[in-house]
Amino acid sequence: MRHGKYRFLAGAMALPLLLYGVFVLWPYVQAFYLAFTDWNGLSSGAKFTGTENFTKLFSDPLFLAALRHNGLMLVAVPLGTIAIALFLSAATQRTKVYRVVYFFPQLLSVAIIAVLWQFIYTPNSGLLNGLLRGIGLGSWAKSWLAEPNFALIAVMVVMVWSAVGFYVVLFTAAMESIPGDIMEAALIDGASPARIFWRITVPLIWDSVQVAFVYLGIAALDGFALVQIMTVGPGGPDGSTEVMGLGLWRNAFTYGKFGYACAMGVTIFFLTLSIAALFLKATKRDQVELA
Amino acid sequence: MNPTRRVLLAGAAAATLAGCATSGTDNDNASKGNKTPENPLGVPAESALEVVIFKGGYGDDYALKAGSLYKQKFPKAAVDHKGIQRVGEVLQPRFVADSPPDVVDNSGAGRLDLATLVASGKLTDLKELLDAPSYDDPAKKVRDTLMPGVIEEGTFDGKALILNYSSVLWGIWYSKSLFAKNGWTYPKTWADMLALCEQIKGKGIAPWTWQGKYPEYINDPLISMAAKAGGFELVKAIDNLEANAWKSPAMIAAAEAIYQLAVKGYIMPGSEALSHTEAQNAWCKGQAAFIPCGSWLEGEQQAVTPAGFDMVMGTVPALTASDKLPNGAVMAASSESFLVPAKAKNPQGGLEFLRMLFSKQVSKSFVESAKALPVVNGATEGLTLTSGLGSVGEAQKAAGANIFGFRFRTWYAPLSKALDDASGELLTKRINPAQWAERVQKAADDVAKDSSVKKHRR
Numbered sequence: 001m002r003h004g005k006y007r008f009l010a011g012a013m014a015l016p017l018l019l020y021g022v023f024v025l026w027p028y029v030q031a032f033y034l035a036f037t038d039w040n041g042l043s044s045g046a047k048f049t050g051t052e053n054f055t056k057l058f059s060d061p062l063f064l065a066a067l068r069h070n071g072l073m074l075v076a077v078p079l080g081t082i083a084i085a086l087f088l089s090a091a092t093q094r095t096k097v098y099r100v101v102y103f104f105p106q107l108l109s110v111a112i113i114a115v116l117w118q119f120i121y122t123p124n125s126g127l128l129n130g131l132l133r134g135i136g137l138g139s140w141a142k143s144w145l146a147e148p149n150f151a152l153i154a155v156m157v158v159m160v161w162s163a164v165g166f167y168v169v170l171f172t173a174a175m176e177s178i179p180g181d182i183m184e185a186a187l188i189d190g191a192s193p194a195r196i197f198w199r200i201t202v203p204l205i206w207d208s209v210q211v212a213f214v215y216l217g218i219a220a221l222d223g224f225a226l227v228q229i230m231t232v233g234p235g236g237p238d239g240s241t242e243v244m245g246l247g248l249w250r251n252a253f254t255y256g257k258f259g260y261a262c263a264m265g266v267t268i269f270f271l272t273l274s275i276a277a278l279f280l281k282a283t284k285r286d287q288v289e290l291a
Numbered sequence: 292m293n294p295t296r297r298v299l300l301a302g303a304a305a306a307t308l309a310g311c312a313t314s315g316t317d318n319d320n321a322s323k324g325n326k327t328p329e330n331p332l333g334v335p336a337e338s339a340l341e342v343v344i345f346k347g348g349y350g351d352d353y354a355l356k357a358g359s360l361y362k363q364k365f366p367k368a369a370v371d372h373k374g375i376q377r378v379g380e381v382l383q384p385r386f387v388a389d390s391p392p393d394v395v396d397n398s399g400a401g402r403l404d405l406a407t408l409v410a411s412g413k414l415t416d417l418k419e420l421l422d423a424p425s426y427d428d429p430a431k432k433v434r435d436t437l438m439p440g441v442i443e444e445g446t447f448d449g450k451a452l453i454l455n456y457s458s459v460l461w462g463i464w465y466s467k468s469l470f471a472k473n474g475w476t477y478p479k480t481w482a483d484m485l486a487l488c489e490q491i492k493g494k495g496i497a498p499w500t501w502q503g504k505y506p507e508y509i510n511d512p513l514i515s516m517a518a519k520a521g522g523f524e525l526v527k528a529i530d531n532l533e534a535n536a537w538k539s540p541a542m543i544a545a546a547e548a549i550y551q552l553a554v555k556g557y558i559m560p561g562s563e564a565l566s567h568t569e570a571q572n573a574w575c576k577g578q579a580a581f582i583p584c585g586s587w588l589e590g591e592q593q594a595v596t597p598a599g600f601d602m603v604m605g606t607v608p609a610l611t612a613s614d615k616l617p618n619g620a621v622m623a624a625s626s627e628s629f630l631v632p633a634k635a636k637n638p639q640g641g642l643e644f645l646r647m648l649f650s651k652q653v654s655k656s657f658v659e660s661a662k663a664l665p666v667v668n669g670a671t672e673g674l675t676l677t678s679g680l681g682s683v684g685e686a687q688k689a690a691g692a693n694i695f696g697f698r699f700r701t702w703y704a705p706l707s708k709a710l711d712d713a714s715g716e717l718l719t720k721r722i723n724p725a726q727w728a729e730r731v732q733k734a735a736d737d738v739a740k741d742s743s744v745k746k747h748r749r
Contacts, residue, residue, distance in 0.1 A: 038743065042386050042403065043411040122569060123561030146503060146564035146719065232504050232564065237719070238712045253379075255704050256407035 035262040041252065046259065053263035062235075063264065066244045069152055070221050073159070073243075074275065078216035080160045082209060085167035089175060090197055092168075099172060102165035110162070114229035117158045121145050121230075146232050148240040155226055155241055163219065167212050174205035203285070210283045217275045221268065224249065244268050323639055331423045332643045339369040340640040341392040343382065345399040346374035348590065349457060349627065349661035354396065356656050357648040361640075368640065379403045386413055391632035394641035396456070398627045405453060405628060405701060410745050414452040415631040420642040421451060426650035433646060438687075440694050441625050441666040447747065454645060455625030456657070458666045460586045460604065460683050461511040462621065467601035467678065469577060477605040479618060481516065481548045484608050488557040491580045497559035499552055500579035502567035506715035507707070509549065512583045513714065515607040515622040517545035518695050522615030530698045530749050532739040537732040545610055546717060546724035553720050563719050575600065589679030590662045603682035606690070620693035621686050625666050702747045709734030 035053055039046035057063050092098040105113060120127040121144040129141035144154045178201065186196050202209070224245030228234045235242040235250075244264060252261035326333040340361060344354040351374035358370045373392075375381055379401045385391045386403065391413070397403050408414055421434040421442065434442060438458060445453030465477065473494060478484040488498035502508040518526050521541030528536040536542070552558050559579045562570060574582040575596050582588075589602055596602065606621045629648065631641035647653060654667035658674055664683060671684055687694070700707045713730045716722040722730070738744055 040407045040411060041383065042407050042413060044387060044389065118566070121564070123564050124559075124573070143561050143564035146715075148721075232715065233506070233712065236506075236712060237563075237715050238721075250708075253401070254404070256404040 031262045031265050034259050035266045037259045038257075039259045039262075040256045041258040042256070049259065053260050054267070056260065057263055057267060060247075062239055062242055063244070063247050065239050066242045066247050069240075069242060070223070070244055072152065073156055073220040073223060074217055076156055077159050077163070077220040078213050078279075080156070081163045081167060081216055082212050084160065085164050085171055085212070086202070086209075088164065089168045089171040090201065093172060093175060099169055102168045104165060105162045106166045108162075110225040111229060113158065113162050114226050117154075117161075118145070118230050121154055145230060146237050148237050151231060151237060151241045155223065155230060158226055158230070159219070159223065163216060167216075170208050170212065171205060174208040175201060178204045206283075206285050210280065213279045213283050214276050217279045218272055221272050221275065328424075328429070330643075332419065332639050332646065334365065334639045334643045335637065336365050337367045338637040338640055339371060340394070340637055340644060341371045341373075342394050342644060343373045343375060343378065343392045344396045345378050345402065345627070346376060347399045348587070349657070349663060350374075352660040353456075353653050353657040354648065357644055357650075357653050360647040360650070360653070361644055364643075365640075377401045386411075386632065389634040390636075391634055393635040393637045394629065394631050394644050396627055396629050397453075402628075406447075406745065408630070409447045409452055413633050415633050415635065415638050415641070417445075417451045417454055417631065417642070417645075420454075420645055423642075423646060426646050427652075433649060436649065436668055438666045438668060438694075439692060440623065440696060443749075444625055444696060444698070445628070453628045453630050454649070456627035456629055456648070456665055457661070458586075458623060458625050458664045458687070460621050460623045460686055461515060461583070462586075462604040462606050462683075462686060463512060463581050463583050463608075464574070464588055464602055464604050464679075465581055466577070467603050468599050469580065475580075478608050480609045480612070485551060485555065485557075488552070488555070492557060496577065497579040498557040499581045500559040500562045500565070500570045500574055501583055501718070502565060502570045503563035503715065503718070504566040504569075506711040506718070508567065508583055509714050509718055510710055511585070511622060512607050513545050513549045514542075514697060516548060516610040517542045518622065518697075519607065519614045519616045519618075519620050520544060520610040523695060524615075526695050526697060527749055529735075530702070530747075532699075532703075532735050532746070534736070535732060537735055538728045541610070543724055543728050546727050548610060549714075550717055550720075550724050550727075553718050558718065563715065575602075586679075586683040587663065589677060593662075601678045603678055604686060605682075606686050616693050616695070619686070619689040619691070620695065621690045622696060623687070623690075623694045624696045698747065698749060703735075703738045703744065706731075706734050706738050 034046065036048060036050060037046035038049050038053075088098070088102060108116075123129055123141070123143040123146075126144075128144065132138060132141045142150065145151050182200060182204075183196065186200055191199070222245055223243045227241050227243050227246050228249070231241040233239075233241075235246050245268070248261045248264040248268070251257045251264065324330065324333045324335040330336075340358075342354065342358060344351045351372075354374070355372060358372045361368070362370050376399060378395070378397055378399060382391065382395065382397075382403060386408070397405065397408070421432065423433055425431045425433045425436045427436075441455060441458070442451050445451055445455060447453075469475075470477070473491075475487060475490065478487050491498040514529075517539075518541075521528075521539060525536070525539060525541055528539070529542075559573065562579075565573070570579075571582060571584070571588065571592055572595055573579060575592055584604075586604060588604070589596075592602070606619055609618050629645055631638050631645070635641050649665075649667055651667065651670065654665040654670035655674065657663070657665045658670055658676075658680075662677070662680060664671065664680070664687070676684060710731050713722065713727050713734075717724065717727045739746075
């Protein structure tokens, strides 16, 4: 009967595998091929140009700026998000209402989040400047998204804001699975809450934190939708919020340089893979056995 | 949604040199009927016609009207009209596979890049249409019924490949009622403009605002003034990427003039971060007196313009006393790019459709339904126009032959981006006019040096 089982499995898997192959793997293969051509998106053929696209990429000032910005986001966004999420989940562990409230941003699409925050940042009638003026800090009010020194930070704040809720829920769930007697024992031994948090809670939920680093790292290499909708230009002012995804989109759809854009895509693909592997390795700790 | 600057200019782009094996551009001529005076383009009477129209701010009523004229003349032909958005996404695979529709309005955000279409040889030469007798008057050729500059704008290397339908003029907008109330008159020279700004500021109104989130809006008054001061030679020098064109005295003087608005504090604070909607709404609320924009502004602001606001468009003031172009000269371009694909199954039908589209009756219906000016002469005859559209029509009449337009935005998208970025910095005083010219000239030189970019000349 084993034979029949495999036949059934093969039959059941054939269609999904075929669809996956056609709609996921094949485009990847095509993009890898096109990265070595000068395809303009419309012509029926394309000329093979070797590694020219890739060498150009690393002397393209906008792409280098995008690399820097994504690099900065890669450091700041996961750290910021995880720190805030850990704090909030520890501080509000017993009140479920907050968890629901924190989760709200997760229910909104990125486009809506970007538009909402644009209203918060807008200089004359925006919430942020209104708040600053209201508490007598009017001199701090500025055109947040139009100042080269603040625009990228403003975008990163939105990234953190929109991600925190999900990780609060993730960390709280993990914290709930920590056996109560461990906490009790620590309390009886006279450990302070901070000590309990760092020495017991964090190590016991480290798997979740590790997952958070990988996911947030991948998200930090993107940022396209927020930048595209929110920022001046977009990608400005003067390239100060340029990210790799935006450069890819602009080269493909505005400049008609699909080959070059594919080279960017391939580069982003390998960067993301390496970052994920790196984060997994760097955050690796010995498993704590609960038993 | 009404057309915005973004929609009109989206996709204005440079071409990569398609040095690759593109398919030929010869048509399959089995699809030609007999040419007769009634059927000057030799349309096969029974062949189906597939029309794809961008259905954006202007709607697609006018194209439906042209389709019904076609159906009347060729009752046996099936007319398949598709009014869609995201034209590029829908048509890109069909152009790659060489099975495109017969006629396309390639417009709106996400349209196909025109320069790339041209470079890939995907378009039919429209000469046959332009030399055909016009729909209304057989004694007049189609080319003689169109406004000046329209054919040139769609001409690439001597071939007319694209025909734009809607004409757009750029100027500076103000509220006639606000100006009448305060006794202000629209300035003729930039010196007068600055003097008036001082008066307006004194009344507690910001003299200017602009759509800072999309810095290209401020480029229009800037390069318009430069063109008026430097004349058609300057426009050509810029488009032909000539050395130091962006550093020419007229261009630097124009940058300096616009820069003065920022230096003297005539710009509404925060404008640099406002989207076009935010800036234009603030202007409609009377928070600022002037705003630069193209002739679509009235339609775009329809829903939020207070009654009695009476917006009108003024042509950009003269930069110097010795400007090479007269005061009424105006920057114009056309949009709604109609084309007949080279591999269309019924190219003659596509051309005939365009002949009907550019007729008086269809263009009149465009004025009424789309609230914009078509490029067909005399389309507004006998119609009552709103204050904004009326002022645009008058500006066009006053300009006569002194209508100019820059082509570099469509030809070289990376140069456009560099200009936009630099102008955003100029208006926030982070760079000065000399640095502005330096940066834009460098971007132009980079494009000129880049052998992978197909060059155009005019």
